[in-house]
Amino acid sequence: MSQAIDNAHNDHHEPSMTVKTIWLVFWILLGITVLDFVIYFMMPKSGFRNFIFIGFGVVKSYFIVGFFMHMRYEKVRLMAMIILPMAFVLGLIAALLYEGGVWSLTKWME
Amino acid sequence: MSDTAVFNAKSPWSGGKSPFAVSPGKLMMWVFLLSDAFTFSSLLTAYGCQRFLASSDTAPMKWPDPSVVFNHFPFLHEHLPLLFVSLMTFILIYSSVTMVLAVEAGHRMDKKSVLYYMFLTILGGIAFLSCQAWEWTMFIGGTHEGGIINGVQVFGANLNVNQYGPAAFADLFFIVTGFHGFHVLSGVVLNIIIYVNVAAGTYERRGHYEMIEKVGLYWHFVDLVWVFVFTFFYLI
Structure with a gap:
C-alpha cells in the first residue's frame, strides 16, 4: 500500500x-x-x-x-471530480438572484 | 478468470494505485476544499440575494456603495476607496507565491529554502489578518457623522443595526469576511505547525515534502476565496 x-x-x-x-x-x-x-x-x-x-x-x-x-x-478525472460539481453553484446563483429580484418587488409593497 | 484479471489490471480503477495519481491525503484535501467552496458559494450567493432584495425602488433602505463604506487607509485622512483592500489582496497573492516557492523548494529537498519561504508565507498571513482586524475596527467604529437609520442616529455597525444601510449588509460582511478570516487564521496555524516540522527535519526523514503541498492547497484556496470576496464586497 x-x-x-x-x-x-x-x-x-x-x-x-x-x-x-x-x-x-x-x-x-x-x-x-x-x-x-x-x-x-x-x-x-x-x-x-x-x-x-x-x-x-x-x-x-x-x-x-x-x-x-x-x-x-x-489527471483529467481529478479535474472533473473537483470542478464539475461547481455547476451546482451556478444553479444556486441563478435561483437565489432571481428570487431576490422577485422578493424586492413583493416584500416592500405594503 | 485470468483474462478478467489481466483486463482489470490495465484499468486505472483496478486497485493497487490511485486512479487520480495523487496520494490519498491530497485527494481528501481536494474533496474538503470542494465542500468548503460550496460553503463559501452559499454565503456569497446569500449576499447577492439580499442585495437584489434591497435593489427595488420601493425598498426602505438602499444597499450602501462600498466606496462610501470602505474608504479608509491607515495614517491617511483622505477618503481612499479600494486602496486598502487592494493592498490586502496583494499581500494574500504574494503569500500564495511564497507558498508555491516553498513547495518548489520541497521538490528539490532544499530544507533551508523551504524554511525561508514558509516563514514569508506565515508573515503574509499575519499581515493580512492584521489588515482585516483594522478594517473591522473601522467598520464597527463607523464615522463621526454616523447615519440616520429609521429615524435614529446610528454610529458604526453591529449585528442589529448599522449606519451604512440594511442590517443584512453588516451581518453578511461580518459572516463572510469573518469566516474567510477564520480560514486564514487556521491556515497560519497549519503553516506554523508545518514550519516547526520542517525545522525539526520530519519531512527530510520521510523522504518527501508532500505535506507542504497539502497545506499549500488549503492556503491557495483561501486566496481563491478572497478573490471573490474582493469582487463582490468591494468592487461591485
Missing part, C-alpha cells in the same frame, strides 16, 4: 512548475488586480462593469487553481 502511494506521489512530478512560471503567474494576477483598480476608477458604475469584474475573478481563479494549486498538471 505505501509502495502504491509512493508511486502515485512520484508519477505526477514530471511536468511541474518552474520558478519562472510561478513568478509569471504572480505578475499576471497582480496585473489583473491593478486592472480591476483602474477600471473601478475609470468606468462609471454599470452592469457591464460588474460583468467585467466577475470575468476577471474567474480568470484569476483559473490561474490560482490551475497553476498555484497545480490542477493543470493533474
Whole structure:
C-alpha cells in the first residue's frame, strides 16, 4: 500500500512548475488586480462593469487553481471530480438572484 | 478468470494505485476544499440575494456603495476607496507565491529554502489578518457623522443595526469576511505547525515534502476565496 502511494506521489512530478512560471503567474494576477483598480476608477458604475469584474475573478481563479494549486498538471478525472460539481453553484446563483429580484418587488409593497 | 484479471489490471480503477495519481491525503484535501467552496458559494450567493432584495425602488433602505463604506487607509485622512483592500489582496497573492516557492523548494529537498519561504508565507498571513482586524475596527467604529437609520442616529455597525444601510449588509460582511478570516487564521496555524516540522527535519526523514503541498492547497484556496470576496464586497 505505501509502495502504491509512493508511486502515485512520484508519477505526477514530471511536468511541474518552474520558478519562472510561478513568478509569471504572480505578475499576471497582480496585473489583473491593478486592472480591476483602474477600471473601478475609470468606468462609471454599470452592469457591464460588474460583468467585467466577475470575468476577471474567474480568470484569476483559473490561474490560482490551475497553476498555484497545480490542477493543470493533474489527471483529467481529478479535474472533473473537483470542478464539475461547481455547476451546482451556478444553479444556486441563478435561483437565489432571481428570487431576490422577485422578493424586492413583493416584500416592500405594503 | 485470468483474462478478467489481466483486463482489470490495465484499468486505472483496478486497485493497487490511485486512479487520480495523487496520494490519498491530497485527494481528501481536494474533496474538503470542494465542500468548503460550496460553503463559501452559499454565503456569497446569500449576499447577492439580499442585495437584489434591497435593489427595488420601493425598498426602505438602499444597499450602501462600498466606496462610501470602505474608504479608509491607515495614517491617511483622505477618503481612499479600494486602496486598502487592494493592498490586502496583494499581500494574500504574494503569500500564495511564497507558498508555491516553498513547495518548489520541497521538490528539490532544499530544507533551508523551504524554511525561508514558509516563514514569508506565515508573515503574509499575519499581515493580512492584521489588515482585516483594522478594517473591522473601522467598520464597527463607523464615522463621526454616523447615519440616520429609521429615524435614529446610528454610529458604526453591529449585528442589529448599522449606519451604512440594511442590517443584512453588516451581518453578511461580518459572516463572510469573518469566516474567510477564520480560514486564514487556521491556515497560519497549519503553516506554523508545518514550519516547526520542517525545522525539526520530519519531512527530510520521510523522504518527501508532500505535506507542504497539502497545506499549500488549503492556503491557495483561501486566496481563491478572497478573490471573490474582493469582487463582490468591494468592487461591485
